[in-house]
Each structure stands twice: as C-alpha cells, then as structure tokens.
Amino acid sequence: MQYTSTRGGQNVHSKEAIYLGIANDGGLFTPVKIPKMDFEYLEGLNSYKDLAKYIFSLYLTDFSEEEITDCVNKAYATDRFDTENVVGLKKLDSNLFALELWHGPTYAFKDIALQLLPHLLIRSMPDSYKRALILVATSGDTGKAALEGFRDVERTRIVVFYPSEGVSDVQKRQMTTQEGKNTHVAGIIGNFDDAQSGVKEIFTNTEYVKIINEKGYFFTSANSINFGRLLPQIVYYIWSYLELLRKGFLKEGERINFVVPTGNFGNILAGYFAKVMGVPVNRLIVASNINSVVSDFINTGIYDRRREFYKTISPSMDILVASNLERLLYLVTESFERVKKYMSDLKENGYFKVEDDVLKSIQSNFWGDFSTDFETRQAIKWVYREYSYLIDTHSAVGFDVYRKYKEKTSDMTKTVLLQTANPYKFAKDVLNALTDDEYNDIDPFEAIEMLLKTTGVEVPKGIRDILSKPVLHPDVIEKDKMFEFILEKIKDS
Numbered sequence: 001m002q003y004t005s006t007r008g009g010q011n012v013h014s015k016e017a018i019y020l021g022i023a024n025d026g027g028l029f030t031p032v033k034i035p036k037m038d039f040e041y042l043e044g045l046n047s048y049k050d051l052a053k054y055i056f057s058l059y060l061t062d063f064s065e066e067e068i069t070d071c072v073n074k075a076y077a078t079d080r081f082d083t084e085n086v087v088g089l090k091k092l093d094s095n096l097f098a099l100e101l102w103h104g105p106t107y108a109f110k111d112i113a114l115q116l117l118p119h120l121l122i123r124s125m126p127d128s129y130k131r132a133l134i135l136v137a138t139s140g141d142t143g144k145a146a147l148e149g150f151r152d153v154e155r156t157r158i159v160v161f162y163p164s165e166g167v168s169d170v171q172k173r174q175m176t177t178q179e180g181k182n183t184h185v186a187g188i189i190g191n192f193d194d195a196q197s198g199v200k201e202i203f204t205n206t207e208y209v210k211i212i213n214e215k216g217y218f219f220t221s222a223n224s225i226n227f228g229r230l231l232p233q234i235v236y237y238i239w240s241y242l243e244l245l246r247k248g249f250l251k252e253g254e255r256i257n258f259v260v261p262t263g264n265f266g267n268i269l270a271g272y273f274a275k276v277m278g279v280p281v282n283r284l285i286v287a288s289n290i291n292s293v294v295s296d297f298i299n300t301g302i303y304d305r306r307r308e309f310y311k312t313i314s315p316s317m318d319i320l321v322a323s324n325l326e327r328l329l330y331l332v333t334e335s336f337e338r339v340k341k342y343m344s345d346l347k348e349n350g351y352f353k354v355e356d357d358v359l360k361s362i363q364s365n366f367w368g369d370f371s372t373d374f375e376t377r378q379a380i381k382w383v384y385r386e387y388s389y390l391i392d393t394h395s396a397v398g399f400d401v402y403r404k405y406k407e408k409t410s411d412m413t414k415t416v417l418l419q420t421a422n423p424y425k426f427a428k429d430v431l432n433a434l435t436d437d438e439y440n441d442i443d444p445f446e447a448i449e450m451l452l453k454t455t456g457v458e459v460p461k462g463i464r465d466i467l468s469k470p471v472l473h474p475d476v477i478e479k480d481k482m483f484e485f486i487l488e489k490i491k492d493s
C-alpha cells in the first residue's frame with residue numbers, strides 16, 4: 001500500500017510513513033486508497049488482538065505477519081490493559097452504549113495507539129538510523145501516554161512539551177513523575193498550539209535537523225500527525241460495531257452513530273476510516289468544547305482560528321489547529337492543490353473556506369456541535385444520576401453534544417459514545433460538577449479521595465500511585481527555548 005503526503009510531495013510505504021512521522025513538504029501521510037474489509041472473515045475474529053492484527057495487515061503491507069503479531073502481542077498484553085479485550089463496552093440504555101477507551105496504563109484513549117507505536121517504530125527504522133528522538137507536544141494526555149509507551153524502549157529517546165498552565169493537576173503530576181532512562185519533560189510558558197507549532201518548527205528547521213543527525217539521532221513524532229497513531233484507533237470502531245452485532249444489540253446492516261469528544265480530529269478521523277472500510281456508520285458526531293473551531297467548520301465550511309483561545313475543564317481538547325483535518329480534506333477532495341491552498345490560507349490568513357461540494361460531502365458523514373463548561377458539568381451530573389455511570393469532563397462534552405444532536409435531528413439511530421479518559425484524571429472538576437461546587441477549594445489530590453467517597457467508583461492504581469512518586473521533571477521553559485532544552489538533555493548520550 002502506498003501512502004501519499006496530503007500535499008502531494010512524497011509517496012512512501014508504511015514503514016517510512018511511520019518513522020518519518022511527517023512528509024517533507026509539511027503534509028501528512030495518508031493511504032492513497034482506504035482498504036475494504038472482508039466481513040465474512042471478520043466474523044471469525046473474536047478477540048480484539050486478532051481483529052487488530054487483521055486490520056493492521058491491510059495497512060502495514062511492508063510488515064511481515066510475524067512483525068505485526070509481535071507488535072500487537074506486546075502492545076496489548078494484559079499487564080498493560082486491565083481488560084481482556086483492551087476496551088470496554090457498556091450498555092446504558094437500549095439505544096446508547098459507552099465505549100471505554102481508558103483501560104490502558106495512563107487512563108486515556110491515547111494508550112491504545114501509543115502502546116503500539118513504539119513497536120511499529122522500532123521495526124520501521126532503517127539500520128542506518130541509530131536512534132529516534134521522539135518529540136511530542138501535548139495538551140495533557142498524549143504526553144503521558146507517549147512517555148509510558150516509549151519508556152526504556154531501545155534506540156529511542158523521548159522529549160515531551162506541555163503547556164505549563166494548561167493541563168490538569170493529575171496530568172501534570174503524571175508527567176513530571178515519569179520514570180525511565182530515556183524520558184524528558186518540560187512545561188512551556190504558552191498554550192498547546194505554542195507547544196505544537198514549536199515542535200513543528202524544530203522538525204522542519206534544517207539547521208536543527210543537521211545538529212541532531214550529527215549526534216546520531218533522527219527526529220520523529222508521536223503526535224497524531226503520525227499515521228501509526230491513527231491506525232490503532234480504527235480498530236475499536238470496528239470492534240464495538242462487531243460486539244454490538246454479536247450481542248444482538250444491533251441487526252446485520254443496521255446503522256450506528258459514534259459520538260467523539262474532539263480536539264485534534266485524530267480519534268474521529270479513525271472513525272471515518274472505519275466507515276470507508278465498511279462499518280455502516282450513520283453519523284460521526286464531532287463534540288467540541290467552547291474552542292469550537294472544528295464543529296463550526298463542520299457547520300459552515302469555514303475553518304477560522306482567528307478567535308480567542310479558552311482554557312476549559314476538558315483541556316485535552318483545548319486546541320485551535322486540528323492537524324488531522326488535513327487528512328480528511330485530502331480524502332474528500334482527492335486534490336493536493338486544494339489541500340495546499342487551504343493550508344496556506346490557514347497559515348497566512350488564519351482561516352480557509354471549502355467549496356460547497358466539499359462541505360456537502362463532509363456533512364453527509366459528520367455532524368458537529370459544542371458544549372460549554374457549564375453544560376459539560378450538567379452532563380456529568382445528569383449521566384451519573386440517570387445511569388449511575390461516572391464520566392470524565394471530555395466524555396461529558398460528548399454526552400452533551402449528543403443531547404443536542406437528538407434535540408435537533410430526532411435521530412433514533414443506536415449510538416456509541418466514546419469514553420476518552422477515566423474520570424479520576426479530572427477528579428476535581430468531576431467532583432465539583434457532581435456536588436455543585438461543594439469542593440471548590442479542595443486540593444486536587446484530595447479530590448480523588450473525595451470522589452471515591454462520594455461515588456464509590458474505584459480509583460485506578462496508577463492514579464493512586466502518582467501521589468507518592470517524586471517529581472523528576474520540574475522544568476518550565478520559555479517557548480523559544482525548546483530546542484536548547486533538547487540539546488541539553490541529549491548532550492551526554
């Protein structure tokens with residue numbers, strides 16, 4: 001299978017797409033043609049791992065079967081995920097299902113991709129590339145999941161940048177207590193987009209690349225611009241559809257909606273791939289927080305980042321530049337020229353507008369709306385009362401947008417709501433939502449105990465543990481000092 005840059009400048013196989021991370025013209029590697037699934041074959045696949053192996057074999061055509069099996073077995077071992085089949089699927093009512101994607105080591109859905117990516121990367125790197133230097137910009141969850149995925153993996157070193165005031169206390173503590181000989185973390189003074197554009201600039205600065213190469217490293221990315229991040233996410237859409245069929249909750253051929261709390265458009269784009277591959281998806285519902293740049297785009301065809309940036313209680317979605325949208329634009333237009341025009345408009349003018357036919361095609365697959373913090377908190381409370389089900393702030397954005405979707409469309413299609421993080425990652429906000437701000441001044445770590453007392457829902461072990469771990473990565477730096485930080489960290493290696 002061939003992967004093309006969304007801007008047309010480079011064509012590669014999957015191994016190159018994975019170790020390069022981003023194309024040399026700044027575009028994102030995307031399959032030239034999305035494969036179809038053999039549904040008869042699928043019916044014989046009863047474990048998540050077997051399904052993953054099959055899906056990966058359709059995309060990673062230059063990997064051997066043995067390599068794929070090895071990667072999957074290592075990534076999804078039962079000491080990594082606390083459920084047999086990697087994800088959990090809960091029935092809330094006859095129309096509504098919660099797909100729990102937070103059973104991995106860092107309790108966010110990003111583990112599902114980031115436990116796998118290091119294994120794919122090691123098998124993709126040419127021998128002449130001695131060591132990979134993985135750079136990550138994070139709005140909170142990617143950083144920890146990437147650190148955990150790459151920690152002590154041979155031939156790799158990882159540097160994570162997060163907005164120092166833009167992540168939850170639990171997220172920050174998870175990262176600053178990271179163990180592993182090859183892990184480095186710094187907060188930057190700025191927001192997520194500053195961190196992301198800083199990383200992008202370092203990647204594309206030929207001077208920097210040269211310096212790094214001379215030290216025996218090459219840069220790569222674990223952000224969702226890497227196709228190796230997107231691919232593992234396709235599997236759970238297919239898995240949940242097959243599970244609903246197997247359990248008799250869905251009839252053969254019956255269509256289904258997915259509601260996806262959206263930031264960088266990576267997760268929901270994987271849903272689009274699943275749809276093109278053959279899952280009968282009715283609508284992919286984009287749930288944005290008040291930084292509603294993506295849901296506004298779905299509704300208007302205008303992507304406009306010239307707006308205020310808000311910090312919300314769903315920080316992993318506080319993003320104004322959703323990089324994965326570029327892949328959708330390529331898949332829908334099949335035109336490098338149009339994609340290049342959109343991207344240069346965005347860079348130069350801060351916005352772009354797609355043509356009516358493009359918008360129509362997007363709207364036939366996606367529906368979008370956003371949720372304010374107030375509404376998100378209401379949703380946490382309502383879902384807990386209605387279903388005795390505790391959800392995190394991001395997943396709550398999904399519930400609230402689903403409520404709006406039903407109100408506006410009256411659609412009764414069965415719906416899967418993606419649960420992107422464990423509620424204890426955002427314990428203080430969840431607790432205050434449930435109790436109408438009774439614990440506004442509580443210490444964020446005491447909030448964990450109080451949430452346990454209030455709900456009886458178990459605290460994941462890894463979250464309990466961070467309270468007693470020492471802070472190993474205290475650095476907070478200016479955003480123009482990111483490269484210096486990297487050099488400092490690799491100088492003795």
Ligand SMILES: *Cc1c(COP(=O)(O)O)cnc(C)c1O
Pocket residue numbers: 108109110141142224261262263264265266267268316317394395420421
């Ligand atoms: C990253 C993240 C999101 C957003 O996912 P995208 O792929 O960036 O759209 C939503 N919820 C949580 C908890 C996350 O960590």
